[in-house]
Amino acid sequence: MTKQMATLANELERSLFAAVVIDPSVLPRVCEITTGSEFLDMTLGQAFDLVADRFAARLPVNDITVLVPEFRKAGILDELGGIRGLANLIRTVPTSSSAVYHAEEVNRLHLLRNLKAIAEELSQAADDPAAAPSDLIARVDAKTLGVAAKGRDDVVSLSQMMNNLADQLDNDRANGTIAGISTGFVSVDESTGGLFRGDSIVLAARTSIGKTAMGMQIAMNSAAEGKTVLVLSLEMKELQLAQRIAAGQIGVSLIDQRTGNHTQHDSQRIRDYAAQHTDTKLMVKPARKATVAQIGGYARSVKATMGLDLLVIDYMQLITPRDRRSTRTEQVTEISNEIKTLAIEVDIPILSLAQLNRQGEGEAPKLSHLRESGAIEQDADGVWFLHRDRDGSDTQFIVEKNRQGPRGVIEMQFEPDRCEFRELTIQEHPNFHSDLPEYV
Incomplete structure (x- = not known):
């Protein structure tokens, strides 16, 4: 500059x-x-x-x-x-x-500073005699896609609003798609409709059950469908998340990566995967400390430069509160409310991972088990739980709160070596318990 x-x-x-x-x-x-x-x-x-x-x-x-x-x-x-x-x-x-x-x-x-940084990066990369022009072009396209200033939403009349809805429904039916952003899990999408703009969804589990794995899997599934996804990681570094993606998406054993038993072929498979996904718009922002305002700044910046369809936060209780003098319950209440406000303002769904307390450990999670605050339940449009025995693979994906639909349980299996969840074969919701009452 x-x-x-x-x-x-x-x-x-x-x-x-x-x-x-x-x-x-x-x-x-x-x-x-x-x-x-x-x-x-x-x-x-x-x-x-x-x-x-x-x-x-x-x-x-x-x-x-x-x-x-x-x-x-x-x-x-x-x-x-x-x-x-x-x-x-x-x-x-x-x-x-x-x-x-x-x-x-x-x-x-x-x-302009962002564009200058991209130009400088391109200039340095182009100095490499072995550089492939197609790779450089793809890299620039991915980074400059949609660079534009943010605009204001227009006021919409009742008539126009309902016509827009009819158009959206026609489009969804013609394309055979769900109304929201797909999670990549058929049972979850069919029971919830996916992830909707302006919604705050909480995915909670106890320690070591796999909430980060599930959050990253949903993020990857959405990005694979052409959506722009931002993952804000308050707990893990970029390399740790990359290891999980390599395990789940490529099949490079997570254990082998951590113990040094991986091969040169594994490294090449990872490089091939990277080359094939230069257009996949999954961005990761490691941030050991961040307030909701700072998270909002990251989200708005990505939306202004690339567009943004989904924000995943890992995880809610690690967000830095504005007022550190207030009680922990007050802090989490404030954070939960601000996340919902941010989802509406930026007009995207926000999937926040959350920690459950140890109350009732060993039994199926309940809303009262959300750690440190009942306000999380009140502010969220949906609350999903993961539950399984620590030594087992059978996992329950529990839709405990669903503001727009029924509650229920979806049976899944967790593959620890791939750090990946797999839903069982479904036919018209055999795993979804319709006898559970609707959340009010």
């Missing part, structure tokens, strides 16, 4: 930050356009997201005496120039009238 562009970005970001503090009422419109994750100045971006979080929680933000303790607690006050530097920053912008313009410019420069 040139010095001139860096200077411009800095001026725009400072002006935007000052504007939203002076007049927080512009935040809803501004946050549709950009987030702190798009700031060149990461500290200022973090401060911007903190202000946006407070505003969303209906807490005061246009008072420096309120913000200073929050920035100090976040460890960014000194980087903002201390109290004096913060006050000077806010005084540099006397009006918020240009806030929307500044947000659009911050977003535009962010996209």
Whole structure:
């Protein structure tokens, strides 16, 4: 990036930050356009997201005496120039009238930086005499697909809304598809309709039952159908997730990978798989610490540049709360509510993996077993459980809450060496228990 562009970005970001503090009422419109994750100045971006979080929680933000303790607690006050530097920053912008313009410019420069990074990566790759042009073109296509600014949804009349629904139903029937995004499991799709935009779905299990494996399998199945999927991993690193994909999708034993018993042929199979899936839009974001606001920033950034159909979070209880002074139950309640809000705002389904407590361990999970908060049940549109004996492979996929349909149990088998679930052969829902009452 040139010095001139860096200077411009800095001026725009400072002006935007000052504007939203002076007049927080512009935040809803501004946050549709950009987030702190798009700031060149990461500290200022973090401060911007903190202000946006407070505003969303209906807490005061246009008072420096309120913000200073929050920035100090976040460890960014000194980087903002201390109290004096913060006050000077806010005084540099006397009006918020240009806030929307500044947000659009911050977003535009962010996209330009992304394009520049792609160009530099391509330039370096093209210097390799052995590089295959087709591979480079596919890589660029995958990274630049759909690069565009975010737009606002239009207000829709009742008549138009119902016509849109009829069109969607006709399209689904003609293509033989379900209404939502497919999980890749026929029984689950037929009982739930798949994953719908704006829905918050919770997939919960006790430790070592396979919730990450199931979450990654659903993510891979969706991406294989041409969907754009973002996996935000708060627990595992990129390499660990890659090992699971190699086991499930390619058949390279997870045990062999971990014990060093894999072969050169296994490595080549993995490289071949990578070459065949340059267009598969599955992105992984390892993040040891992240708030819902930061997760939202990642999701919005991917949606702005590539489009986004599904977000998978692994896992909910590891998300960093905004207020670390509140009780754990209050923190998880806040996180659960914010995830549902994020699903609606970004207009995507969010599948959040969650940990169950040890209450009733050994018996089938219940909603009361959701660790640390009953609000997870209240906010979620669907709650799914995995249950099996630790030493067995027979697994129950339990649809415990289904806001739009019936509850029930689907029988599956878990293959630990492949880190993969397999549903039993089904014929018109023989494994789905229709006698269970509908969730109300």
